[in-house]
Amino acid sequence: MGRQLTIIVDGETSQVMTHALTVRGALSSAGIKLTPLDQVSPPASSSLSKITEIKVQLSHPIRVWNDSTKTLSAVDTAAIVPAEILVTAGIIPAAGDITRLNGLIVPLNEPLSVSGPFVLQYTPAVNLTLNVDGAESSFYTAEPSVGIALWAKGITLHGGDALSQSFTGSVDGQSLLVINNARPLIITADGRDISTFATASTVGEVLAKVGITLQDLDFSKPAETDALPEDGRIVVVRVREEVLREQQSIPFTTTTQTDATLESGQTQTITAGENGLQIATVRVRYEDGKEVSRETEESLVLKEPVNAVVVAGSKLVVSTIEACDVPVDYYKAITVTAIQKQLWAPPLRKVSLRWIRPGFQF
Structure with missing residues (x-):
C-alpha cells in the first residue's frame, strides 16, 4: 500500500506517492539521489512508518x-x-x-x-586600539576602512581632527590609532567670523590653516606665538599707517608784569600775542579702518609765536562811600550774592553786599 509524502528539496516542495519503507527509498523513488554531503531530515535510514515530510538540503x-x-x-x-x-x-x-x-x-x-x-x-574582525586625546580603548571591527569603522562605532570626526592613520585606509589591527580631537574656534578677520576646528598648538598655525595671513603691521589677539585661547576666540587686527604733512598753529604765551603806578585792578597790554606757524610730519595709525593714534614725528617752524606782555596795576587808591549815613573809606569793592534759606520762610530772597576794606564786611 502506498503512502503520500511531502518532500522539500532546497526549499522547493513536492508531493509524492511511494511504497518505500525508508526515507532513502522514498527519495530514490522520487528520483533524488543523495551524496554523502547532502543533509536529510529525518535521517536517510529512518523508517517511513510515522513520517509525512522529508527535508533535503543538497550540497x-x-x-x-x-x-x-x-x-x-x-x-x-x-x-x-x-x-x-x-x-x-x-x-x-x-x-x-x-x-x-x-x-x-x-x-x-x-x-x-x-x-x-x-x-x-x-x-574577519580585527582589534582596533584607539587613543583619543590620551584616553585608550579598543573594539573589534571588520569594516573596510578606518573612517567607516569609526562611524560604525559612533565616533564622530570633524574636519580639523588629526588621525595617525589614513581615514580612507584599511584598518590596521597592529598599529595604535591616535586621534587628536580638534577644538572649535571662531576667528574674526576682515569683518567676518570664520568657524573652524583645529588641533594646532599656536594661533599662527590656525591662521595659516584657514588661509589668513598677517602682513606688515597686522597682529592677532592672542599673538601668533601664543597657545590657543580657552574661549576659542581669535581676532585678527588689520593695521595701516599713513604719513601726513600738516600746518599747525603754535600758541603764544602771556607774561604778566606788575606796575606800582597803575591802579589795582587795571591792566594794560604792552605786546599783543600772535600764534606761530609750523609744518609737522604726522604718522597716523589705523586699526581695522579706525584711527587709534596720531604722532608728530618732526616739525619745521615757519613763524615763531609772539608772546603777549600784560601789565597789572598794584597801586592802592582809597575811596569813600556813604553807608547808613556814615562815610566809609575803602580801596577795593567786590560784589557778592547771599541767599537766605529757611524751612518755614516765604520764597528765597537775594541780597547783594559789597566787601569794603580788608577785615570789614556787612
Missing part, C-alpha cells in the same frame, strides 16, 4: 573569499548558514566577523535564502 559547490588572506577557496557543502559554510572551508568565525553575499552583509548565524553555487565573502 552545492560554494566559493569563499577571505579578505584577510586574499584567497578564494571552493567547498562542496549542503550548509546554508554562513558560519557553517566557513567551518567547512576551514575558517573558524569569531564575534565581529562579517559575511557578505553579492556585496550585502548577511547575518553570520542565519540561513541564506539562496541556492545553487555562489560566492560568500568573509571579512
Whole structure:
C-alpha cells in the first residue's frame, strides 16, 4: 500500500506517492539521489512508518573569499548558514566577523535564502586600539576602512581632527590609532567670523590653516606665538599707517608784569600775542579702518609765536562811600550774592553786599 509524502528539496516542495519503507527509498523513488554531503531530515535510514515530510538540503559547490588572506577557496557543502559554510572551508568565525553575499552583509548565524553555487565573502574582525586625546580603548571591527569603522562605532570626526592613520585606509589591527580631537574656534578677520576646528598648538598655525595671513603691521589677539585661547576666540587686527604733512598753529604765551603806578585792578597790554606757524610730519595709525593714534614725528617752524606782555596795576587808591549815613573809606569793592534759606520762610530772597576794606564786611 502506498503512502503520500511531502518532500522539500532546497526549499522547493513536492508531493509524492511511494511504497518505500525508508526515507532513502522514498527519495530514490522520487528520483533524488543523495551524496554523502547532502543533509536529510529525518535521517536517510529512518523508517517511513510515522513520517509525512522529508527535508533535503543538497550540497552545492560554494566559493569563499577571505579578505584577510586574499584567497578564494571552493567547498562542496549542503550548509546554508554562513558560519557553517566557513567551518567547512576551514575558517573558524569569531564575534565581529562579517559575511557578505553579492556585496550585502548577511547575518553570520542565519540561513541564506539562496541556492545553487555562489560566492560568500568573509571579512574577519580585527582589534582596533584607539587613543583619543590620551584616553585608550579598543573594539573589534571588520569594516573596510578606518573612517567607516569609526562611524560604525559612533565616533564622530570633524574636519580639523588629526588621525595617525589614513581615514580612507584599511584598518590596521597592529598599529595604535591616535586621534587628536580638534577644538572649535571662531576667528574674526576682515569683518567676518570664520568657524573652524583645529588641533594646532599656536594661533599662527590656525591662521595659516584657514588661509589668513598677517602682513606688515597686522597682529592677532592672542599673538601668533601664543597657545590657543580657552574661549576659542581669535581676532585678527588689520593695521595701516599713513604719513601726513600738516600746518599747525603754535600758541603764544602771556607774561604778566606788575606796575606800582597803575591802579589795582587795571591792566594794560604792552605786546599783543600772535600764534606761530609750523609744518609737522604726522604718522597716523589705523586699526581695522579706525584711527587709534596720531604722532608728530618732526616739525619745521615757519613763524615763531609772539608772546603777549600784560601789565597789572598794584597801586592802592582809597575811596569813600556813604553807608547808613556814615562815610566809609575803602580801596577795593567786590560784589557778592547771599541767599537766605529757611524751612518755614516765604520764597528765597537775594541780597547783594559789597566787601569794603580788608577785615570789614556787612
